[in-house]
Amino acid sequence: MGRRRRPGRGVRGNEVGAGRARSGVIVEGARSRRVSSRNAGFQQWQSYLTNRTKRHKAGRFLVQGVRPIKLAVDHDWPIESLLYRVGGPHLSDWARGVLDTTPHPTIGLVPDLIAELGEKSSAAPELIAVAKVRTPDLATWTPREREPVIVVYDRPTSPGNLGTLIRSANAFGAAAVVVSGHAADHFDPQCVRASTGSLFAIPVLRASGAGEMLDFRNRLAGLGIGLTVVGTDEDGTAAVYDHDFTRGTMLVIGNETRGMSVAWREHCDAVVRIPIGGAASSLGAPSAGAVCLYEMARQRRSLQ
Structure with missing residues (x-):
């Protein structure tokens, strides 16, 4: 019998978190699941790309790219879930690190689907964050600076x-x-x-x-x-x-x-x-x- 990988160690290829996903196959009962068809959830995410009304009605929008996702995480922006690519090239160390440490649910999408959500990207993006809409109220927001x-x-x-x-x-x-x-x-x-x-x-x-x-x-x-x-x-x-x-x-x-x-x-x-x-x-x-x-x-x- 092969040696069991201990929880907390790094991920390889398209593995996502110990006990959650292995080579793109999602473990039942884990925080991660896989989407391989244009189901209702996928269509909802897709609507956030072009439909302002649906974005604000759902209170959700999509974030992609290394720096935008990093800053969203660094500034504690509320995130509903992380979509990641399953299949295709191995995920980068950055993407695997985000997935291995995130407290948010993760959802694997096959390359063709995540590429559609990636809009103009030349290749299917590794990660897309489904973030929550948050806008401070002008009636109560106050700057910290005295000369802002x-x-x-x-x-x-x-x-x-x-x-x-x-x-x-x-x-x-x-x-x-x-x-x-x-x-x-x-x-x-x-x-x-x-x-x-x-x-x-x-x-x-x-x-x-x-x-x-x-x-x-x-x-x-x-x-x-x-x-x-x-x-x-x-x-x-x-x-x-x-x-x-x-x-x-x-x-x-x-x-x-x-x-x-x-x-x-x-x-x-x-x-x-x-x-x-x-x-x-x-x-x-x-x-x-x-x-x-x-x-x-x-x-x-x-x-x-």
């Missing part, structure tokens, strides 16, 4: 652009990103992917529009946290590097094609521009946001 930077993205239509701005906000030390008005879903797979996991590292909130954000500003003022509302526009009155960003700031980035709404323009304390050259008339919204956020970080570091 709050990034407001006004009515973004592109999930990819939203994810890119979330990534920049996280990189340059913003306290939060607020999506204002009727806008792209920050749990859309394109946004999750473009954020490269920053979605899990920085609070992302929703607001109905400028009015709700001004109520938020007033609430923070009552707590001793002041915010100057600074808009961005190619015709802004001051260059971005001439504005003082060392105090608490609410930075408003306008819609990709129409810029800031009239309501936002009326409530800005200042509007800055980014001087550019060449044939381009302006920068895209995520690029403009990144430039402004870099300037904020530069000014604040100079005070340290």
